[in-house]
Amino acid sequence: MRLTFLEPLYRQPGPFASVYVDTSRDGAVGDPDAALALRWRRLRDLLVTEGADDGAITAVAGTVGCDAEIPGTHGQALFTAHGTLVLQGELPEPPGRDSARFGALPDTMPLIAQHAPEIPYLAVYVHYTGRHFLDAEGTVHVESEAGRWPLTKVTPGERLDERIPIADWPRAAARLGRRLAEQADRLDAETLILTGDTWARGILTRRLPPRLRDRVTAVDAGGAPRPGRGLLEHLLDRLFRGRLAAHDQALVGAFLTQRAHGGAATEGLPDTVSALQRGQVRALFLNERHRSASLPLWVGPDPVQLALTEGELRSYGVRAVRREQADAALARALVGTGAELVLVPAWFLQLRGGTGALLRYADAGRGHRDRLRA
Incomplete structure (x- = not known):
């Protein structure tokens, strides 16, 4: 899956408000608009608790529920930066739960997952x-x-x-x-x-x-x-249901071939992060419930500035270091390097640690530390 639809979002410097909300009207008990207003108030309070500014709150408030003409069950994904709505995504299914985050990176993986299998x-x-x-x-x-x-x-x-x-x-x-x-x-x-x-x-x-x-x-x-x-x-x-797009199937096939011959493929979060640091990843593969999702990664200002530990990132000369959820850091790195993402069921392809990558070239090469420097 190509992630070009996220490029306008990552061109913003942040911080970002990321909101996922069920905006379904069909089947709601009582007044659906009143129920949606109540859910939004809860999300608004959560954003305020996380430090969101008035501009972020206003930008989201003006857009939540504007998809009333869509029948059936569905939802919205809304992203703001500096008081402006940067990206609005309609969700084919309601989110598993309403959520709101305010932070340096947008929380885009739930939106990406709803684009799959595309x-x-x-x-x-x-x-x-x-x-x-x-x-x-x-x-x-x-x-x-x-x-x-x-x-x-x-x-x-x-x-x-x-x-x-x-x-x-x-x-x-x-x-x-x-x-x-x-x-x-x-x-x-x-x-x-x-x-x-x-x-x-x-x-x-x-x-x-x-x-x-x-x-x-x-x-x-x-x-x-x-x-x-x-x-x-x-x-x-x-x-x-359960099917991959033909393009993604071809990427999986190329990954399996390269892995079998010890070529341009890697597995596990540590080696995958190392390849992302070098801009070496052509396509990232994630199992649907990959274990790295709940792990933190350390990131810098640039998309390829990510590492498993704070010390590693600082050793490359990156000064502005912070901890982020792995999914948020991985998504930014993919968009920033033009890599693709394939969400692959574990029954179809079980990856070590739920993570793997098809690489652009087999040789790690030199100079990746230079790219990581602030």
């Missing part, structure tokens, strides 16, 4: 409306959405919506197939999930360009799409 896909729902197939007044209704799963649950992807008279459908399907192929190409979609009326979708499948036809997965719909949410959300949730 599978690029195209969903197409084709359904016939009419009394029977010989009904000249009937139409074929085609809805499609190109996006990255699971963000399209709450952040709509590129949509297409067409109603075509049944008499024109065989001819129009070829034109529509070309449009769908263009839509898939723009996103580099791994798969086209096709569902709906068997007759209508069969005609569309046969008229898709070959490069897209080979990626079709035809399934039963199991219900009409829900307005305001990702197209075929429940169906996609079933299909994609």
